[in-house]
Amino acid sequence: MTYDIQRVYQHGTLALLIPGLFTGTMTVAELLTHGNFGIGTAHGLAGELVLLEGHAYTVNGDGQVSELTPDTLVPFATVHWQDSNLSPEVVQQLTKADLERRILAQAPLKNLFFAIKITGKFKVMHTRAVQAQTEPYPNLTTATRVQPEFEQTNVKGTLIGYYAPALYQGAAVAGYHVHFLNESHDFGGHILDYTIASAQLIVQPFTTFEQHFPSDNQAFLASDFDLNQINTDIEEAEH
Template identity: 35%
Template sequence: MKYYFTLQNICLSLFLFLFFSGCSKEEVQGTNEQIVVQISTIDALLQGVFDGETTLNKLTSSGDFGIGTFNSLDGEMLFYNGTFYQIKGDGKIYKPAGDTKTPFSTITYFAPEVNYNLNSFSYEELKNTIDTLIASPNLFYAIRLQGNFNYVKTRSVPAQQKPYPPLVEVTANQPEFEIQSVSGTLCGYYCPPFVTGINVPGYHLHFISEDETFGGHVLEFELDEGTLDLDQITNFKLILPGEGEFLNTDLNADLSGDLEEVEGS
């Protein structure tokens, strides 16, 4: 049997190949094949490794949702709906340039499976409720809570100068911010216990107000009413720096006490 190829057939074949290749990429970014992508480790950050290699532009290839910080520890990061927000130590919110780098961040494509309405909830009540909703404490969950809040308390961190101090020294004198009667979005993650030293076990959440004038690392809140979305993720990818202070940092020590102080402060 003979086969005859025309330019039209070749073009059609190429179109179909590119089309279905694009569909496959969408499936990888979808719920079934989602990945939590993390830059560096929390223990490195705790020890003052505040400079990284990864730019925000590069992060966008790994997701549209996440939290973290910026080089020199210049504020808290919130990555929401594909937009990066930088809550600096002055309490103001900025939109950083794409070539800005991050020493620590956690990113994914947000595709929630669970939707739940909440009323009159505190931070602790939120944690307890999520504990009952998740399939297992051994998996990763991306968390989004949108609603009206009676009260929110956050903190951020000012940019540091070299030689960088340990993170626990920075947060001992961190700026804290409070607001009442605000609408906004809380974003972050639940990470399983076995990530100790790599990420923050348990809950790590950041907040941004609807008018983009208030935000930061969440310390406390009182929710009036809102909607909770949870995204279960079973794949985890860790990207380590290939140069800089990370290579010379001793990561053998147990820093869980410092982390507890940092997260609770």
């Protein structure tokens, strides 16, 4: 196992979720050989995946959190090895929009992939979680039309996720895509908005984006992707 802290690894590509390719194609056990932190979704779009310190959790459409077994399959996930030598920056009283602008104002990172990890106390955390789908799978916009939302105030926990350059819309969500899990592991999901009370921020830029494809999945191999539709659908489903 290599611990390349300069590399972000992705299994599947965001675009394959658009037409409804929700079949899991990599086990959690294998995914965790490529990184110890990350985000994604599980087989059948069964919840929002949050990977923290080598453990994979999902927040399902009922808001329930569970740890995934090593043999659980995932269709799409992004992971990296967290660089333990990076010193955290203390951030206080910041909204999501303010923090995201500030990161890009402080360093010329807009054309790179980078991870953000925020640990601490959030004044407000607003999330949503996708509902598990059954075959035949609908497309992503249909699957995400009903998205239960959750909100907690004064919640402690960890935010983890990525920034992807505009060029990579489709492979990933261009811009920020972040998930959350609280300290007591009973609240989290795909983040819609938050305000930080006081927390520690770590930004980890990558020199390499490694894209791994489900090369033995026939439905993926046979799919024709419509680039314009992908853009519209990502905006609708992921923001």
